Amino acid sequence: MNHVSARSSGRRTTPPRLRAALVSIVTGVVAVGTTVALASSASAGTTLGAAAAETGRYFGAAVAVNRLSDSVYVGILNREFTSVTAENEMKWDATEPSPNQFTYASGDKLVSHAEANGMRVRGHTLAWHQQQPRWTAVLSGTALRNAMLNHVTQVATHYRGKIHAWNVVNEAFADGGSGARRDSNLQRTGDDWIEAAFRAARAADPGAKLCYNDYYTDGQNPKSNGVYAMVRDFRARGVPIDCVGFQSHFTAQSPVPSDYQANLQRFVDLGVEVQITELDIEGSGSSQADSYSRVVSACLAVSRCTGITVSGIRDTDSWRSSATPLLFDGNGAKKAAYTSTLDALNAGGTTVPPTTPPPTTPPPPGDGACTAAVSVNSWPGGFVTTVKVTAGPAGLDGWVVNLPLPSDATVTNAWNAQHTGTSGAVSFRNVSYNGTVGAGAGTEFGFQGTGNGPTGTATCARA
Ligand code: G2I
Numbered sequence: 512m513n514h515v516s517a518r519s520s521g522r523r524t525t526p527p528r529l530r531a532a533l534v535s536i537v538t539g540v541v542a543v544g545t546t547v548a549l550a551s552s553a554s555a556g557t558t559l560g561a562a563a564a565e566t567g568r569y570f571g572a573a574v575a576v577n578r579l580s581d582s583v584y585v586g587i588l589n590r591e592f593t594s595v596t597a598e599n600e601m602k603w604d605a606t607e608p609s610p611n612q613f614t615y616a617s618g619d620k621l622v623s624h625a626e627a628n629g630m631r632v633r634g635h636t637l638a639w640h641q642q643q644p645r646w647t648a649v650l651s652g653t654a655l656r657n658a659m660l661n662h663v664t665q666v667a668t669h670y671r672g673k674i675h676a677w678n679v680v681n682e683a684f685a686d687g688g689s690g691a692r693r694d695s696n697l698q699r700t701g702d703d704w705i706e707a708a709f710r711a712a713r714a715a716d717p718g719a720k721l722c723y724n725d726y727y728t729d730g731q732n733p734k735s736n737g738v739y740a741m742v743r744d745f746r747a748r749g750v751p752i753d754c755v756g757f758q759s760h761f762t763a764q765s766p767v768p769s770d771y772q773a774n775l776q777r778f779v780d781l782g783v784e785v786q787i788t789e790l791d792i793e794g795s796g797s798s799q800a801d802s803y804s805r806v807v808s809a810c811l812a813v814s815r816c817t818g819i820t821v822s823g824i825r826d827t828d829s830w831r832s833s834a835t836p837l838l839f840d841g842n843g844a845k846k847a848a849y850t851s852t853l854d855a856l857n858a859g860g861t862t863v864p865p866t867t868p869p870p871t872t873p874p875p876p877g878d879g880a881c882t883a884a885v886s887v888n889s890w891p892g893g894f895v896t897t898v899k900v901t902a903g904p905a906g907l908d909g910w911v912v913n914l915p916l917p918s919d920a921t922v923t924n925a926w927n928a929q930h931t932g933t934s935g936a937v938s939f940r941n942v943s944y945n946g947t948v949g950a951g952a953g954t955e956f957g958f959q960g961t962g963n964g965p966t967g968t969a970t971c972a973r974a
Contacts, residue, residue: 556853556856556857557853558590558591558853559591559592559838559849559852559853559856560591560592560593562853562856562857563593563818563819563856564593565856565857565859566811566856566859566860566861566862566863567817567862567863567864567865568810568811568816568817568818568819568863569593569594569631569817569818569819570591570592570593570594570818570819570820570856571592571593571594571595571596571630571631571633571818571819571820571821572588572591572592572594572595572596572820572821572822572823572824573596573597573598573635573789573820573821573822573823574588574595574596574597574598574621574624574824575598575599575600575823575828576597576600576617576618576620576621578824578828579620579621579624583825583842583843584824584825584828584843586843587824587825587839587843588628588824589628592630592824593629593630593631594625594630594631594632594633594675594818594820595621595624595625595630595631595632595633596632596633596634596635596788596789596820597617597618597621597632597633597634597635598635598822598823598830599642600617600618600620600621601618601634601635601636601666601670602635602636602639602642603637603638603639603642603643603644603647603662604642604643604644604645605617605618605642606618606662606666607644607662607665607666608644609644609646610646610658610917610918610919611661611665611917611918611919611963613665613666613669615669618670622670622673626673631675632670632673632674632675633674633675633676633677633678633786633788633820634666634667634670634674634676634677634678634719635677635678635681635724635788636677636678636679636680636681636724637662637663637666637667637677637678637679637680637708637712638659638662638663638679638680638681638697638704638705638708639680639681639682640682640683640693640695640696640697640698641681641682643696647696648696650696650918651696651699651700652699652700653700653915653935653936654918654935655696655697655700656700656701656704656707656915656936657915657916657917657918657935657936657967658917658918659697659700659704659707659708660707660708660711660915660967660968661915661917661918661966661967663679663708663711663712663715664711664712664714664715664966664967664968665715665966667711667712667715667716667719668715668716668966670716671715671716671718671719672716672718674716674719675719675720676719676720676721676722676753676754676756676786677712677716677719677720677721677722678722678723678724678756678788679708679709679712679721679722679723679752680705680708680709680723680724681724681725682724682725682726683695683697683698683705683723683725684725684728684734684737684738685734685737686727686734687733687734688733689733689737690733690734690736690737690740691737692737705723705741706745706748706750709721709745709750709751709752710750710751710968711967711968712751713751714968720753720754720784721751721752721753721754722752722753722754722755722756722786722788723738723741723742723752723754723755723756724755724756724758724788725738725756725757725758726758726759726760726789727765728755728757728758728774729757729758729759729761729767729768729771729774730768730769730770730771730774731768731770731773731774731777735774738755739777739778739781742755742778742781742783743781746781746782746783752783753783753784754783754784754785754786754817755778755783755784755785755786756785756786756787756788756789757774757775757785757786757787757788758788758789758790758822759787759788759789759790759791759806760789760790760791760822760836761791761792761793761802761836762792762793762834763793763794766802767792767802767805767806771805771806771809772808772809772812772813775809775810775813775816776813779813779814779815779816783815784815784816784817785810785813785815785816785817786816786817786818786819786820787806787810787816787818787819787820788820789820789821789822790803790806790819790820790821790822791821791822791823791829791831791834791836791837792806792836792848793831793834793835793836794834794835794836795835795846795847796847797847799835799836799846799847799848800846800847800848800850800851800852801851802848803838803848803851803852803855804851804852804854804855806819807819807852807855807856808855808858808860810860811855811856811858811859811860811861812860812861813861814861814862814863814864815863815864817863821837821838822836822837823837824837824838824839824843825837825839825840825841825842825843826839826840826841827841838852878972878973879903880902880903880905880907880910880971880972880973881900881901881902881903881907881910881948881971881972881973882900882901882903882971883898883899883900883901883912883914883969883970883971884898884899884901884969885897885898885914885965885969886898886899887964887965887966888964889963889964892961892962893959893960893961893962894920894959894960894962894963894964894965895957895958895959895964896914896957896958896959896960896964896965897955897956897957898912898914898928898939898955898956898957898969899953899954899955900912900948900953900954900955900956900971901948901951901952901953902948902949902950902951902952902953903950903951904950904951905950906947906948906949906950906952907946907947907948907973908946908947908973909940909941909946909947909973909974910940910941910946910948910971910972910973910974911938911939911940911941911971911972911973911974912928912938912939912956912969912970912971912972913936913937913938913939913969913970913972914936914937914938914939914965914967914969914970915935915936915965915967915968916934916935916936916937916960916962916964916965917962917963917964917965917966918934918935919962919963920934920960920961920962920963920964920965921933921934921960921961921962922934922937922958922959922960923958923959923960923961924958924959925939925956925957925958925959926956926957926958927942927945927954927955927956927957928940928941928942928945928956928957928958929942930958933960939956939958940974941954941956941974946974
C-alpha cells in the first residue's frame, strides 16, 4: 500500500539540497546546455504533491464531493495533491443513514476521482461521537457496541483495498487537563470500544493502515499524553494500530506548539507512523506562512511522518472559512502560505523508509486457546451460521465462542452448542460431547436465526 515511497524511491536518490547545489554548479559552467536539466530537475518540486514525493511523502486535501463540479477546485486538486480525505462522505451519518442500510455513492465518487488521478485515499472516519446517524441516539450498551462494530466492518469491507489509511477512531479523548477519555455514547459501551473498533477494522481490511486521529494533541499536553498511553498500551498488547493522525487546527489562541516535532517523534518511537491529517492555520500573510513552514519542516524531520493533509483547498472551502486558514484564496490563487509550504517541502528532510513494516498481526481474538471461523448462509429475513472451533497447541477441555449479532438478529435454534442470549452479543458453549478438542483439531457447531446474520469477528476462549 505504500505507493508514494515506492514511487519516489525509484525516482531519485540525490537529496534535494545536494541536487540543488549540483544544479547551480553545473549551470554556472555551461549555462545554455543545462537549462533543460535544471527545468526537468526542478519540475519535481513545483507542486505540493511532487515536492512531498521527493522524500516519499504524500500531500493531501480534505475533499467535499459536491465541489467536484467546480472546475477551479478540481484543477487545483488534480494539479497539487496526491491524497484525498473524504471531508464528510465516509462518516457514520453519511454511510449508514438507517440501521444496516449503507449508502456509499458519495464516498465512491471521491474514491473514483482519486483513482482516476493517481491519488491515494485516506478514510475518515469509522467511529466518532459526532455525525452519527439519528438512529444511534436510542441505542446504548451492547446494542450500540454491536451497531458500531457492524458499521466498522461493513464500511471497511466496502472500501477494502482502496484506502491507504483509515482514521478508525476520531477524537475519543477529552479536552482539558484530565488526559482521560471523552464521555460519549460509544465510551459508555465500555473502555475497550476503541480496541474493538481497531480489531474489526483490521479484520475487514488487513491492508489499510489503521490510525487514531485527534486534535489538541499536537504538542505534549495532558490530552496527547492520554493518547500516547493508549497507543503504547495497544502496541504492547498487539491491538492493531499503525498510525496516529494529528489534526493540527491552529489559531491565534492555539498556535503551533514549540514541541510539535518532538511530540510527533515520541509517537513514532512507539512504533507507529504519524500523519498531519487536517492542517489549517488561522491568519494571513507571513505569520501564517511561517507557521505552515514550521509544521511541514517538523513532519519532514521525522522519518515516519509519512504525509500531510490540509483540511480543504481554498479558504472559501474551509469549515471555518472566516479564519482564511488554507493555502489558496477564494479565487484559487496561491497564498504566501502556499509558497512557504512548497519551499519547506523542497528544502528536503528525512526520507520515509521505503518499506514500512507490515501491519502488526493481531493475536487471535479471545484468550489464544482457540480460534473460531464463521461462515454465514443468509437470505432475506434469516440466516444459518456455521462456526468451526479450532483448538490451539494446548488443546481444549471446554470452549466458549462470543459472536456479536446485528441489532435485528435473533437466534432461533442452535446445534452442537448451547447459547446464552438470543440477540446482541450471544455466546455459545460446548455441549457434553464436543468440549474436548485435541491440539490443532476442530469441531463445528451452528445456529439459525431471523434478521441479518453476523458480520463481526467471533472470539474463542477456553471455558
Ligand atoms: O469539526 C471539524 C473537523 C474536526 N475534525 C474532524 C473533522 O471531520 C471535522 O470536519 C468537519 C467538516 O469539515 C465539516 O464539513 O466536521 C464538521 C462536522 O463536525 C462538518 O460540518 C458539517 C456541518 O456541521 C453539517 O451541518 C453539514 O451537513 O458538514 C455537513 C456536511 O456539509
